[in-house]
Amino acid sequence: MIYLEVVRLGRLLFRASEPWSITVTAVWPRVVLQGLFFTLLGQVLGLEEHAFAGALAITMLASTVVGVADVPMADKWNRTYSRLRLSEVHIPLVFALRTLPMILHGGMAVLLVWAVAGPVSGLTLEVLPTLPIYAVMLFSTTALGLAVVAQVVGHRADVFAGNAATWLVIACSGALVPHGRLPVLDAVGAVLPVRHGLDAVRSAMAGGPWLTPLLWEAAVGLGWALVAWLAYLWQGNRARRLGLDDYS
Amino acid sequence: MIFFAAMRHQMALMRASWQFLVLLGVLQPVVYLLIVLSSNPTAATVTAVMLMSFWGSTVWSGAGILRREKMEGTLAPTMLGVRDPRLVLLGKTTGASLLILVVISATVSLFLLLSGHAVVIAMPFWFAVGLALVAVTGTAAGFLLSCLFLLSRYGPQLSALAVAPVTLLSGLLIPVSVLPGWIQPLSWVINLRWVQEFLGGAARGAPDFTALGLGAVLTVVYFVLGAVAFERVAVLARKEGTLDLS
Numbered sequence: 001m002i003y004l005e006v007v008r009l010g011r012l013l014f015r016a017s018e019p020w021s022i023t024v025t026a027v028w029p030r031v032v033l034q035g036l037f038f039t040l041l042g043q044v045l046g047l048e049e050h051a052f053a054g055a056l057a058i059t060m061l062a063s064t065v066v067g068v069a070d071v072p073m074a075d076k077w078n079r080t081y082s083r084l085r086l087s088e089v090h091i092p093l094v095f096a097l098r099t100l101p102m103i104l105h106g107g108m109a110v111l112l113v114w115a116v117a118g119p120v121s122g123l124t125l126e127v128l129p130t131l132p133i134y135a136v137m138l139f140s141t142t143a144l145g146l147a148v149v150a151q152v153v154g155h156r157a158d159v160f161a162g163n164a165a166t167w168l169v170i171a172c173s174g175a176l177v178p179h180g181r182l183p184v185l186d187a188v189g190a191v192l193p194v195r196h197g198l199d200a201v202r203s204a205m206a207g208g209p210w211l212t213p214l215l216w217e218a219a220v221g222l223g224w225a226l227v228a229w230l231a232y233l234w235q236g237n238r239a240r241r242l243g244l245d246d247y248s
Numbered sequence: 249m250i251f252f253a254a255m256r257h258q259m260a261l262m263r264a265s266w267q268f269l270v271l272l273g274v275l276q277p278v279v280y281l282l283i284v285l286s287s288n289p290t291a292a293t294v295t296a297v298m299l300m301s302f303w304g305s306t307v308w309s310g311a312g313i314l315r316r317e318k319m320e321g322t323l324a325p326t327m328l329g330v331r332d333p334r335l336v337l338l339g340k341t342t343g344a345s346l347l348i349l350v351v352i353s354a355t356v357s358l359f360l361l362l363s364g365h366a367v368v369i370a371m372p373f374w375f376a377v378g379l380a381l382v383a384v385t386g387t388a389a390g391f392l393l394s395c396l397f398l399l400s401r402y403g404p405q406l407s408a409l410a411v412a413p414v415t416l417l418s419g420l421l422i423p424v425s426v427l428p429g430w431i432q433p434l435s436w437v438i439n440l441r442w443v444q445e446f447l448g449g450a451a452r453g454a455p456d457f458t459a460l461g462l463g464a465v466l467t468v469v470y471f472v473l474g475a476v477a478f479e480r481v482a483v484l485a486r487k488e489g490t491l492d493l494s
Contacts (some may be wrong), residue, residue, distance in 0.1 A: 018405065026405040033412035040422045045284065062408070160267035167275045176283045185282070 001090060003097060005015075008045055010098030010210040013074055014105075028112060035059050039121050042176060052121040053130070053201045054175030058109030059113045059193045061169060063106035064099075068145035071098045071233075072157050085236055088238040095146060096225075102145075103138050110134050123205075132202040133214055140193035140221025141169070145225045150231035154244070169194050193220055250331045254339025259347045260311065272305035273351030284421060285468075291367045291451030292444070296420040298352055299382065299447075300442050305348040305416075306386040307393060309412050313340045314398040314481075320386035326483050334478055338391060345386030349379070363417050370453030378447040381463055385439050395477035399484070416435070420444055439466035 016029065035055050042051015072095055075081040084091050090147035114131065118124030144165060152161045171177055172189030175198060179186055189195040196216035238244065262269060280297045317323040322470065326333050360367060369375045393410060397403040415424065417431065418438040427435075435441045440465035449456040 018402070022402045022405050026402065026409045030405075030409040030412045033416050037412065037416045037422065040426060041283070044422055044426060065396070157267060160271055162276060163271050166278050167271075171279045171282050181280070 003093075006089060006094055006097040007100055012070070012103050013070075014018045014101035017070065017074075027105075031059055031062075031109040032112055033115045035109075035117045036120060036208075038176060039117040043121070045174065045176075047178070048121070050178065051067035051176055051201065052117065052123050053127065053198055053205070054173070056110050056113055056127070057118060057137055057173065057198055057201075058170055058175050059109045059140060060106035060134070060234060061166045063102045063109055064138060064141035065145040065148070065169065067102040067105065067150040068095075068099045068142055069145070069158045069162040071102075072149055072153050076153060082239070085239065090233070091236050092146075092229040095228075095232065099142050099146065101214070103142055105134065105139070106138050126205050129203070130210075132216075133197055133200050133204065133210070133238075133247050135198040135220065136214060136217050137194055139232035140197065140217055140224065143221045144169070144193050145173075147231065150228050153235070168192065174198055191220065191223075193217065193224065196220060203236045209217060236248065250335050251339040251342075254336045255343035255346075258313070258340035258343030259262070262344060262347050268309060269348070272301070272308060273348055274355045275353050276304055277292060277301040277355050278359055280293045281356065285363070285365060289443075291369060292355060292448035293421075294367050295407075295447040295451065296444060298356055299418075299444055300420050301352050302382060302388075302416055303410050303414050303440060304346065305352065306390050307407050309348055311356055312397065312403065312407065313337065313344065313390065313393070314402045314406055319399065324485075327482065333482070334475070337394060337478065339392035340384075340392065342387045344390060345383045349386065350382050351360060353379075367451070369451050371450045374450035374455040378443060378450055378460070381443055381446070381460065385443060385463065385467050388439075388467045390464045390473060392470050392474035395474060395481050398481055414438055415438060417441075417442070420448070434463060437466065439463045439470065442466065463466060478479070 038055035038058055039052050042048065042055065045051070047054075057150075075084055084094055087094060089097075110131070114124065114128045116125060118127060135201075144203075145162060148165045149158050152158055168188070169192050172185045172192055173194035174186075174189060174196060177185060192218075196213045199213035200210040200217060203213060262418055277297055277300075281294075284293055284297060293385045314323060326336055329336075384420055393407075397406055400406055413434075417424075417427065417435045419435055420440065424432050424435045424441070439462075442459040445456050445459035446463060449459070
C-alpha cells in the first residue's frame with residue numbers, strides 16, 4: 001500500500017510542477033515540433049527511416065533522462081531529503097516509483113511524434129509493431145537519468161548533468177549519427193541506452209532479428225539502474241555516518 | 249555606463265556558471281555538427297549550425313535573465329533602482345549574446361580544424377557584419393523573451409517551446425521549401441532565416457543585402473515588442489502589484 005502512496009505522491013509532485021494546461025499548450029506542442037524537426041532533418045540528410053526511428057527515441061529523453069532529475073532534486077530543494085532516509089521504503093525505490101509519471105510522459109511523447117511525424121516520414125505502419133521496443137528504451141533512459149543525477153545531487157549541476165547525458169545519447173546512440181562515423185561514438189554508445197534499442201527497431205523494420213539487441217538494451221538499462229541504486233544507497237549510508245544529508 | 253556594467257556582470261555570471269556555457273556553447277553545436285557533417289560541409293551548413301545553437305542558447309541564457317533575477321531576489325532592486333531597468337536588461341542580454349556567440353564560434357572553428365574540414369568564407373567583411381547582426385538579434389530576442397517568460401510560472405516549459413518552432417521553420421538546417429506551402433510564410437517573421445541567407449551569401453561571395461535589411465528590420469521589431477512587454481512587466485510589478493518580484 002505504501003508503494004502506491006509513493007506513486008501517488010510522485011504523480012502529485014509532477015502535476016504540481018507541470019499542470020495539464022502547460023502539458024497540453026506548451027509541452028506537447030514542443031514535443032511534436034521537435035519530433036518533426038528531427039524527422040525532416042533526417043530526410044534532408046538522406047537518412048529516411050533511420051532518422052524517424054531515431055527521432056522517436058530522442059523525443060523521450062526530455063522526460064526521462066532530463067525530467068527524472070527533478071525527482072531527487074525536489075527533495076533537496078524542499079529540504080525533505082533527510083526525511084526520506086527515515087522511510088521504511090529504500091530511497092532508490094522511492095525515486096524509482098516516483099519516476100512513473102515521467103516514464104508515462106515520455107511514452108506519450110513517443111506516441112504523439114509517431115502519430116504526427118509518422119505520416120511525414122511515410123513510416124507510420126512500419127514503425128507501429130516496433131513501438132513496444134520503445135517501452136524498453138523508456139525504462140533504460142530513465143535508469144540513466146536517475147544514475148546521472150545521483151552523482152550530482154549534492155551539487156548544483158542537475159540541469160547540466162541531465163542535458164549533457166541527453167546530448168551524449170543523441171550523439172552516440174545512432175539516432176541521427178549513423179554507426180561507423182566515429183569509432184569513439186560507437187564505443188560510448190554501446191554502454192548507453194537507446195543504441196541497442198534502435199538497432200532492434202531498425203532490424204525489426206527490415207524483417208531481421210530484433211531480440212538480441214533488445215535484450216542488450218534491457219541489460220544496459222539494468223546496468224544503469226544498478227548504478228543508480230548503489231549510488232543512492234551509498235549516499236544514504238554516507239549521509240547517516242557523516243551528517244551530510246540536508247544538501248542545503 | 250550602466251549598460252556596460254550590466255553587460256560585464258552578465259558575462260561574469262555566465263563564466264561563473266560555466267556548465268551552461270559548456271552545454272549550450274560546446275556540446276550543442278558539436279552534436280549538431282556530428283549530425284550534419286556527413287560529407288564536406290558548406291559554409292551555409294556551418295552557419296546554420298551556429299545559428300541553431302545560438303538560438304537555443306539565447307532562449308535558455310538570455311531569455312532567462314529576469315527569471316533568474318527573480319529567483320535570486322535581485323529583480324525588485326533592479327526594477328525600483330535609480331537607473332532605467334531597461335538599460336540593465338539590455339546590457340545583460342547583450343552580454344549573454346556576445347559571450348555565447350564567441351563560445352559557439354570558437355567551438356565550431358575548433359571542431360572544423362580538428363576534423364580536417366575546411367570552410368572558405370569568400371567575403372569575410374560582410375560575413376563579420378552578418379555575425380554582428382546575429383549578436384544584435386540575440387539581444388533583441390533575449391530582451392523580448394525575458395519579459396514574456398517572467399509573466400508565467402512555467403518559464404522553463406515556455407523556453408523549450410520557444411526553441412522548437414524556430415529550429416523547424418527558420419530554414420536553418422531544414423530548407424523552407426521542404427515545408428508545406430501553407431506553413432512557409434511563417435518563416436518570413438523569423439529574422440534568423442534572413443540572417444542565415446545573408447551569411448550563406450557572404451560565404452559564397454554573393455551577399456544578399458535584401459536579406460540583411462529584412463533581418464535588421466525584424467530585429468528592430470523584436471526590440472519594439474520587447475519594450476512593450478517590458479512596459480507590461482513594469483506596470484504589473486510597480487502599479488498593479490500583481491507580479492511577484494521575489
